[in-house]
Structure formats: structure tokens, C-alpha cells
Amino acid sequence: MAKRYPTDQRRRDLAAIHAAKRDLAMSDDTYRDILWAVARVKSSADLDQAGRSKVLDHLRACGWKPVKKANEWKFIDAAAPDRQPLLRKICMVCKSMGVGKAYAEGAAHRQTGIERKLEMMDEGQLWLLAGVLERTRKSKEQAK
Structure with missing residues (x-):
């Protein structure tokens, strides 16, 4: 079970997972199926560090590439x-x-x-x- 107060790394990982879901245009059912198949959880909030890494690796294998922000400054x-x-x-x-x-x-x-x-x-x-x-x-x- 995840900690009650997320760390910065956990927050970044979860944001990346949700960005990948959006970028890959996944339906909610497909997304939840991936979470279950890869990490045996029903929600990304229940992922531990190893689970988040596995899910991110799987999403990269599905073709997701994190988008680097242009220099906003x-x-x-x-x-x-x-x-x-x-x-x-x-x-x-x-x-x-x-x-x-x-x-x-x-x-x-x-x-x-x-x-x-x-x-x-x-x-x-x-x-x-x-x-x-x-x-x-x-x-x-x-x-x-």
C-alpha cells in the first residue's frame, strides 16, 4: 500500500503514468487492465516504487516517450x-x-x-x- 503522504518521486512517477495514459489515448478499461497485468493493482495510487517502475517501463514499451518541455524561460x-x-x-x-x-x-x-x-x-x-x-x-x- 502506498504512503499516505506522497514523496516528490512518487508524485512525478504517477504524473508520468497518467501522462502516458493520456498520450497513448488509452481507455480507462485498458489502463486498468495494464495496471493489473503488470503490477497486480487496480489503481495507480496503490503502486509501490517497483510497481511504478514496471508500469512506466511497460508504457515505454508500448511506444510512449516522455515529452521534454521546451525552455519555458x-x-x-x-x-x-x-x-x-x-x-x-x-x-x-x-x-x-x-x-x-x-x-x-x-x-x-x-x-x-x-x-x-x-x-x-x-x-x-x-x-x-x-x-x-x-x-x-x-x-x-x-x-x-
């Missing part, structure tokens, strides 16, 4: 020169926490109530966002 080089240092700071903090651009945009949305891409934020909004992300990073490091 590439826009920084094209940004206005006065905003580039703040955008780089946000990028580095996000990378150190293991999150992406969408996380930063979500944090900005929660902070301001306005949904806006990082590219469209002014210097003041970026400054506030960098502070929020830095405090979040520090609190997560202290929690470890």
Missing part, C-alpha cells in the same frame, strides 16, 4: 532590459524549488487577483512576485 532574453534581472531571479527561485513558470504565474494570480503572464507584468509586480517566491522557497527549505 527563454522569453527572458527578449524581455525589456530593466525587467531581465527580476525575471532571472524568479526563474532561479522557481528552478531551485523544482517548479515551473506556471507556478510563478499562479502565485502572481493569487497575490494580485489578476491572471497575467510573466512577460506582461510590470517591474513592480515582478518585484513583489520575486519576494513571495523567495519567502516560499525559504519556508520550504526550513520545513525539510
